[in-house]
Structures are given as C-alpha cells and as structure tokens.
Amino acid sequence: MVNCPMNSGSFLNYVDNAKSKNTVKSYRNGLKHFALWYQYERHGKEQPKRRSRRDLWKYIIAILNSVLEERREQLGSDNPEQRRIMERLIEQWHRHQTRDGASVNSARCRYVAVAQFFKFYDLDLKASMIPSEVKKTVISQTNYRLTVSDLKKMFQAADLRGRAILLMAKDLGLRIDDFSRIEVSQLPDLDAEPPVSFNVETGKEHVWSQGFLSAETVPVLRAYLESLKDRQCSYCRGRGCRECDGTGKKKQSPYLWPSNGDRPMTENGFRRWLKDLAQRAGIKTSPNQRLTFQCFRKLLMRAGIETGVGLTAVKMMVGKSVAQSDATYIVQADLRDAFKKVSKFLNVSGVEEAQKPLKDMIVQQEREMASLRKRMKMFLDKMKEQDDLTHDLKSNVDKLNLIVDKLAASGGLPDWRTPDGARKLVEQLKKNIVQDYGGEN
Numbered sequence: 527m528v529n530c531p532m533n534s535g536s537f538l539n540y541v542d543n544a545k546s547k548n549t550v551k552s553y554r555n556g557l558k559h560f561a562l563w564y565q566y567e568r569h570g571k572e573q574p575k576r577r578s579r580r581d582l583w584k585y586i587i588a589i590l591n592s593v594l595e596e597r598r599e600q601l602g603s604d605n606p607e608q609r610r611i612m613e614r615l616i617e618q619w620h621r622h623q624t625r626d627g628a629s630v631n632s633a634r635c636r637y638v639a640v641a642q643f644f645k646f647y648d649l650d651l652k653a654s655m656i657p658s659e660v661k662k663t664v665i666s667q668t669n670y671r672l673t674v675s676d677l678k679k680m681f682q683a684a685d686l687r688g689r690a691i692l693l694m695a696k697d698l699g700l701r702i703d704d705f706s707r708i709e710v711s712q713l714p715d716l717d718a719e720p721p722v723s724f725n726v727e728t729g730k731e732h733v734w735s736q737g738f739l740s741a742e743t744v745p746v747l748r749a750y751l752e753s754l755k756d757r758q759c760s761y762c763r764g765r766g767c768r769e770c771d772g773t774g775k776k777k778q779s780p781y782l783w784p785s786n787g788d789r790p791m792t793e794n795g796f797r798r799w800l801k802d803l804a805q806r807a808g809i810k811t812s813p814n815q816r817l818t819f820q821c822f823r824k825l826l827m828r829a830g831i832e833t834g835v836g837l838t839a840v841k842m843m844v845g846k847s848v849a850q851s852d853a854t855y856i857v858q859a860d861l862r863d864a865f866k867k868v869s870k871f872l873n874v875s876g877v878e879e880a881q882k883p884l885k886d887m888i889v890q891q892e893r894e895m896a897s898l899r900k901r902m903k904m905f906l907d908k909m910k911e912q913d914d915l916t917h918d919l920k921s922n923v924d925k926l927n928l929i930v931d932k933l934a935a936s937g938g939l940p941d942w943r944t945p946d947g948a949r950k951l952v953e954q955l956k957k958n959i960v961q962d963y964g965g966e967n
C-alpha cells in the first residue's frame with residue numbers, strides 16, 4: 527500500500543458541508559486549539575502573530591497534516607507505547623485546557639472534534655486508553671432566569687461603569703458582540719426626552735435594532751462618559767509621558783467600553799465582569815444554570831410578554847428579525863409606548879420616565895375644556911340676544927293688538943281721508959299710545 531499524504535482540509539470540507547453552523551464552529555474551534563497547542567508542545571513553535579483568518583487556517587491545516595502523518599506512523603509501529611502516543615498527548619492537552627480555565631463542557635467539545643478528526647482518516651483514537659475525565663460531559667446548562675430583583679442587587683453592587691453596562695444591557699437586550707462594539711459616536715443625543723431612541727445594526731441578522739435608553743440609564747451613561755475622559759494614562763499613571771502627550775490622561779477610545787488597549791472590551795471580559803458582579807451581588811445559580819449576557823435579552827423578552835406589549839415589539843427593539851407583515855403594524859410611536867411599559871417593569875433604580883405623559887394629557891384636556899366653555903358662552907350669549915329680540919318683538923305685537931282692539935271697540939276707524947277724520951285718528955292713536963306707554967301728553 528502506498529502512503530499518499532493525507533489532507534486534513536478534506537475533513538474540514540466535510541464538516542463545513544455536512545454539519546450545522548454550530549457544529550462547524552465547535553469542530554473548527556476544537557481542531558484549531560489542538561493544532562496550536564500540539565505545535566507548541568511537540569515542536570516548541572508559537573503561533574505566528576497577526577495572520578489573516580485565511581493564513582491562519584492554512585497554517586493549521588499544515589499542522590494537522592503532519593499530525594495525521596505522525597499518527598499513521600505511530601499506529602504502524604510494533605511498539606504498543608508508540609501506538610498510544612496520541613492518546614497520551616490528548617490527555618495532556620486536556621490537563622492544559624483545564625489549567626487554562628476551560629469548562630468541562632468546552633474541553634469535552636474540543637475532544638469530540640479531535641476524536642472525529644482521527645476517525646475520519648481511519649486513525650481512531652483508542653477510547654479505552656483515554657481517561658474518563660477527558661470524555662466527561664456535564665449536564666447541559668440552561669440560561670439562568672434573571673429577575674428584576676437580581677438587577678437591583680447587581681445595581682447596588684456595581685461601580686459607575688458596571689451600572690452603565692447593566693442598565694444599558696437591560697434596556698437594549700443586544701447580543702454581547704453587538705453590545706461590546708458600540709462606539710461613543712454612535713450614541714444618540716442624551717439631552718433628548720427619555721426614553722431616547724437608539725438603533726444599532728446587529729451583526730448576526732443584519733437587522734437594525736430599534737431600542738431605547740430609559741430615563742434611569744441616560745444620567746448614568748452621561749456620568750460614565752464623563753469618567754471616560756478622566757482615565758489615567760496606564761504608562762505614566764498620570765505623571766505625563768510621550769504616550770499621552772504629557773497630559774497624564776489615557777487617549778480617548780472610539781469604543782464605549784474600551785479595554786486597556788485600542789480595542790473594545792472582549793466578550794470574555796464582559797463574561798468575567800458579569801460573573802464577578804453576580805457573585806458580589808449574592809446571586810446564586812445552580813450548577814446547571816449559567817448567567818450570561820444573553821440573560822438580559824431573555825429578561826427583556828419576558829418583560830415584553832408579561833407587560834402585554836407582545837413579542838413582536840420587543841423583537842424589533844432588540845433587532846431580531848420579525849415577519850414584515852407584523853412589522854408594518856408597529857410604528858415608532860407604538861414602540862416608544864411599548865418600551866415605556868417594559869422599562870417601568872424593568873426599573874432598577876427608581877428613576878422613571880417623568881409623569882409628564884400624564885401631565886401632558888391633563889393639560890391638553892384642560893385646554894380643550896376651556897375652549898369648549900368659551901364656545902358655549904358665545905352660543906349662550908347669542909341665544910340671549912335672540913331671546914331679547916324675540917321678547918321685544920312679541921311685546922310690540924301685543925301692544926299693536928291692544929291698540930287695534932281699542933280702536934275697534936270705540937266704534938270703528940274714522941275716515942282718515944278727510945281732514946277731520948285724519949285728525950281724529952291721529953288723536954285717538956296718540957291717546958291710546960300715551961295710555962299704553964303711560965307717557966307724557
């Protein structure tokens with residue numbers, strides 16, 4: 527049999543095409559970790575710095591090719607010790623991971639990837655020679671069910687930066703990778719009336735989140751931004767050096783959550799921060815529960831359901847894609863109202879959106895009532911005018927009737943066509959009118 531060189535790339539191709547997205551990620555991560563460790567452990571070579579992803583994988587595939595060759599040679603040996611070299615290396619690798627802080631689960635995932643890799647080339651690891659420690663799995667973990675009271679405890683235990691992260695995380699419900707990359711220049715006008723609209727383009731689904739910053743978050747965030755300006759230069763500790771142009775202050779990072787370097791705080795940094803804060807706040811999780819950044823997102827979703835706001839609105843807030851037909855029914859104004867309800871439910875510090883909406887409503891109603899009253903008064907005045915006019919007319923008609931009656935009773939009208947008759951008529955009219963009006967002669 528001819529030993530043609532084996533190509534570890536074919537396994538990666540097979541995985542890429544046949545497995546789910548998460549499996550691909552997990553397998554690639556396991557193989558990468560193993561290859562880099564192997565190269566250092568066996569050949570004392572450090573991973574070359576600053577490679578593109580493409581170059582890195584070329585490098586890893588080359589290592590894995592040599593691993594396969596070594597494995598094939600070892601298995602062809604008559605010496606049982608030689609044949610078990612890889613199993614012992616795997617065991618060593620596992621110890622290294624544990625010391626490095628890897629969880630039981632992630633070490634096991636990496637092991638599975640490497641075991642599958644050897645299996646693919648008919649170079650199976652001898653499972654019985656691998657300690658159960660390496661193959662052990664823990665019960666699958668579920669996300670801890672974070673509550674508002676947990677938020678309150680954490681808020682109390684947190685420093686200014688911690689409070690800013692906590693409040694923003696529970697307002698926005700963003701994924702950790704989108705959250706960690708927020709830049710200062712992206713922030714909305716914090717002087718606007720809260721809740722302040724804040725949209726972020728999410729990396730995973732390429733959907734814009736349509737979130738808000740609540741009334742309790744805005745002042746904390748503002749104070750935090752101020753504090754960023756005062757960060758001490760880590761080279762000279764405030765004395766002034768070339769790095770900081772003699773100011774003693776750290777250069778402003780474009781990122782809202784800067785690390786010590788130029789980059790934003792890493793996802794692991796956020797994980798450590800959350801773990802540490804939860805511990806200080808006395809939050810107890812059972813071993814099969816994990817408290818991750820995802821818990822803020824879940825809490826926001828739950829608040830959406832429990833306040834009756836509904837999932838569609840909250841999904842739009844966090845940038846989860848929703849059916850276009852659902853989205854068209856919800857406009858920005860509805861989202862704002864929805865957020866107000868949710869944020870009242872998730873209130874941590876007691877600072878709430880001002881009662882202004884209610885006050886506004888009362889002012890508006892009073893204004894409408896005043897205008898109504900004014901219109902009613904005008905209407906009544908008109909009616910009274912009409913009334914007076916009608917009354918005058920009526921009394922005049924009555925008087926005329928009376929005069930006609932009296933003239934009729936006095937034996938008919940004199941003939942006003944003769945001078946004598948006309949004079950008599952005028953006299954009688956005068957007499958009657960003077961009588962009726964009780965007037966002068």
Ligand SMILES: [Zn+2]
Binds near residue numbers: 762768
């Ligand atoms: Zn300095």
